[in-house]
Amino acid sequence: MKKEIKYRFEVSLYYIIKFFILLFPMKIRYKIAEFFGVIIYKLLKIRKRVTLKNLEIAFPEADNITIEKIALESYKNISKTFFELLWLDEIKTKLVGREKLDVELKKGKGVILLSLHIDNWEILGQELGKSGYNVYGVAKSQSNKILDEIINNIRTKHGAKVIFKGRNSSRLLIKALRENAILGLISDQYTNDSEVIFFNKKTKAPTGAAVLALKFDVPVFLAYTVREKDNTHIFYFEKKIDLQKTGDDKQDIKTNTQICTSEIEKVIRKYPEQWFWQHDRWRIK
Template structure:
């Protein structure tokens, strides 16, 4: 057995044998551990990212947001460890969904869509909940370099009814969309040299265009979806109205319009819950390189 896989399974077994109160404490401890393990340079990147977005101009407040952003990874991990305990027939026990009618209409018409989400809130629980509600969910995952960790993620995501596929070619996604799947994509990471400039916190930011391209190719709408955990521990899932490009636009203009809307919705959500976004990520790395060349 792979060592990492064995450790992850062991932690999951412990978490599943704990009471909810003790599991919450386990999550808090793991969050503190993660905070200690994060390199100082990466913490500084988080603070710089927060100040750059102008969510706050107070460095102390930025430090608090950055700290909270890391601490939440502990509870998020424990919630995934406890996936085997979820009552899959009663997802409403765990979440309220705003905008559920948009997905229900797509299911009724046997039409697939692209779910555009980001690394905000408990995105692992988001996928689990949507699958538990019975939606035909295909989660597109990035293969992890550690084989054991990758095996664990695939196994536990699949427990909730999600279909998992690694990032594949457009042809495979096209097939799944035509079969009526909801293809979930994380849309908030630096796309490297690809992508187009789209405003994100009033910063022209290189942004992945995969969702927009798929939408036009498959004639499938893009649906923004995000998650937040309320103080009572119940989740709130927000689903926005489906995005379809205006018919009089060129392909280039359509891609820009769809991408802009995705970014705008993501930005609004992050402003509402800034401590829940993945600030450790160097979101503007490629954008800054592009600007230096200009």
């Protein structure tokens, strides 16, 4: 009963915030989003500690002022990302390098887009769907089923499809590739899969992209969005990642997971203020 009341409150809050914020012009909406980002940064002490610890691991040479600045900007970006769900259709995005993707899709094997929680990752599926691509994203179901449905309706409005993590997800991932679809895999968070070096420190990373690429001979593309100063976005199809294939599947999966992780790290180093530092990324002592 308590959970049901909590869930209904969350849904009501979503609609109230949406109603009021859409009354404002775009520049004011982003100012409001930034304000909430600053408030959350100051109030949520536990998550702030994780953020600062992660930044100290990633940039040991940086001073406290630099670390604090990146952390605060990261919170502002996350706040903007969640607020942008309320007006996702109005977001302006420029696609760069799409022709590389088209070349690979002509081979008929599908494409894995390796991505990360940078800028607004929800834009990936929307823009590909708008452009007429057959695209699937992978997501975890939220405990609040009503809010989960609202969010997934936003994600799928322009033709993108969602595969939910669970018992049947592996089968659905394979099915998507056999349809010559684009499969978006956000692969920057901790999972208990394969040990990697990330920002010069041991941790673990998801092996999904490496496993699927090796098993089905599917190309892997590094793709992500970047927020500009005016809150427009650039969607980069950066490059096809060169993976190792020696015949030793176990070692190849480990090596290729490291290759993918290193490519993700390069992007984060370019745009540290836009990455999701709030996740507990390093759990190996």
